[in-house]
Amino acid sequence: MKKQELRIPFFPYQVVRELGVASFVLGVLLLLAAYFPAPLGEEAKVGEITAIEPQWYLSPLFGFLAFWDSNISPNQSMAVALPVVILLVILLLPFIDRGEEEAEHPLKRRAWSIAGIAFVLLLLYLAYYAYTADITSYAELLT
């Protein structure tokens, strides 16, 4: 807001562009739904865990719990507490990074960019771990 920006009217320029993106996204969704229908496996039986397939966005978390269990310690409460602490750090980020500029090119804030890339790579590794490790045995701990 401080700097002088190039500006265009919301209507019709921005509206037309938004409609274009929206049509594209809806088209992609229809194609995905038509060619890759939502899966449905065997019916679950209450109290019986025979398979664990975490959704892709939770798989880093599952991977972390399983990794902790088999490589670090069977004490689960620490393994669950750590992601909560990380979440708190993410939540409080604006109060930790007190940079002056309201936004910067990623290359100008190298330390933060490297930390961000390292974190994303860690999540990818943990997701990979969740898909390859036997996490079904992990569930037995819980039941």
Place this chain on the structure above:
Amino acid sequence: MSLTTKLIDWLDERLGIRSDIERALRKMVPKQAANPVYCLGGVAFLAFLVEVVTGIALARYYLPDAAFAYESVRVITYEVPLGSLVRSLHYWAGNVMIAAVLLHMLRVYFMGAYRKPRELNWLVGVALLLLTFTFGFSGYALRWDVASYGATSVVVLAPASLPFAGAWVVRVFLGEVAITGETLTRLYFLHVFLIPMAAFTLMIIHFLMVRRQGIASYM
């Protein structure tokens, strides 16, 4: 005089909305908003709208009771006309929504756009991320097949091992620290009522703050 003009005149006489509409349409927006990295939040919202529409359609057939849930999903998938398409749209829009929210968050992170004056909107955004995850996992549970049952058990039971409040939090939302048939009904309530209400409210606050503060840019 066109029909639209007549309609707007009619509404303007009663509600005095003409100047508001004109101001909204003529509002100047930053040109760099055309950059594709800035459309991710909008894509997430669009996917949310698809979820609302398809979700309402699915709710007409889904039975949130452990004894009937799986069978009702089977009926939706194989017997209800267009049921599989609507269910698949719901499935994919959910995945797209989560992917878009995550990418949107990465964009904000790498630009440092959470800094002053946008601290509050970052907090709301993280809350929305958590709600989106809860949307996904509670919806996955509703399918009630072997794979989703196992994953749901872990997500529900793992927080209970947290020191101090873990078990208490699980009990507040699900009534007990165990996966029973009733857990499904409670997750259904979360999925179709509590989370949508909370998410929609936070989205409105999120958008109003963006409108007030503008988008952060280093260009």
